[in-house]
Amino acid sequence: DTEVTQTPKHLVMGMTNKKSLKCEQHMGHRAMYWYKQKAKKPPELMFVYSYEKLSINESVPSRFSPECPNSSLLNLHLHALQPEDSALYLCASSQMGSNQPQHFGDGTRLSIL
Amino acid sequence: AQTVTQSQPEMSVQEAETVTLSCTYDTSESDYYLFWYKQPPSRQMILVIRQEAYKQQNATENRFSVNFQKAAKSFSLKISDSQLGDAAMYFCAYRRANAGGTSYGKLTFGQGTILTVHP
Numbered sequence: 001d002t003e004v005t006q007t008p009k010h011l012v013m014g015m016t017n018k019k020s021l022k023c024e025q026h027m028g029h030r031a032m033y034w035y036k037q038k039a040k041k042p043p044e045l046m047f048v049y050s051y052e053k054l055s056i057n058e059s060v061p062s063r064f065s066p067e068c069p070n071s072s073l074l075n076l077h078l079h080a081l082q083p084e085d086s087a088l089y090l091c092a093s094s095q096m097g098s099n100q101p102q103h104f105g106d107g108t109r110l111s112i113l
Numbered sequence: 114a115q116t117v118t119q120s121q122p123e124m125s126v127q128e129a130e131t132v133t134l135s136c137t138y139d140t141s142e143s144d145y146y147l148f149w150y151k152q153p154p155s156r157q158m159i160l161v162i163r164q165e166a167y168k169q170q171n172a173t174e175n176r177f178s179v180n181f182q183k184a185a186k187s188f189s190l191k192i193s194d195s196q197l198g199d200a201a202m203y204f205c206a207y208r209r210a211n212a213g214g215t216s217y218g219k220l221t222f223g224q225g226t227i228l229t230v231h232p
Contacts, residue, residue: 042204042222043158056219088156098210099146099165102220104158 003027004105006091012111021108023074023091032074034066035090043090081112115140117207119223126195127231134190134226136205144210147188153201200230
C-alpha cells in the first residue's frame with residue numbers, strides 16, 4: 001500500500017489553466033519533497049519542506065508554487081505551464097535525518113496541451 | 114559536487130539467476146549514505162536497501178545485497194534468485210550526512226538501470 005498518497009493520478013491541462021497537485025502522508029514525517037521525473041530519467045528535486053517551512057527551492061520557475069498547509073499535506077500549485085513541464089510529479093516524505101529514506105507516492109502524470 | 118554514475122543503462126537476467134547492478138559515485142565527503150531505489154512500471158519508487166558509509170559491513174535485505182567499496186567509491190547491488198517482480202528501473206542514490214541548510218534532503222541519483230527479468 002502507498003503510504004504517500006498523491007492526487008490526481010493523471011492531469012491534462014492547457015497552458016493557461018490553474019491546477020493543483022496534492023500529496024498527503026500520515027507517517028509523522030516532517031520532511032516533504034516534490035520531484036519532477038521525465039520518462040526513463042531519474043527524479044529531479046524541485047522543493048523540500050522541513051517542519052512545514054520551505055528549505056530548498058532548486059531554482060524552479062515561479063509557475064510552480066509549493067505550499068505546505070500542515071505537517072501531513074503538501075500541495076503544488078500550477079499556473080501557465082509550458083509543454084516541457086509535462087512529466088511525472090512525485091511527492092516524497094521522510095523522517096528528519098540524512099540516513100532516513102524517502103517514501104515516494106505513485107506520482108501525478110501531468111500533460112500540458 | 115557529488116555525482117553518481119550507473120554505467121549500465123539496461124540489464125537482463127533469467128528468472129532464479131543472480132544479477133549485479135553497478136554504481137560508482139564521486140564525493141569528497143567521508144560521511145554519507147547510499148541507497149538503491151526500485152521503480153517498477155507502476156511508477157512508485159521503493160527503497161530496496163541503504164548503506165551507511167561508516168559501516169564496513171555490506172547491507173543485506175533478503176535477496177538483495179550490496180558490495181560497498183568505499184575506497185573505490187563503488188556501490189553495486191546484487192539480486193539473487195531473481196523474480197519477475199524484480200523487473201524495474203533501479204536508481205542508485207547518494208546523500209550527504211548531516212547536511213543542513215540548502216543541502217538538506219538532497220538525494221543525488223544516478224541515471225538508472227532498467228532491469229528485465231526473463232521467465
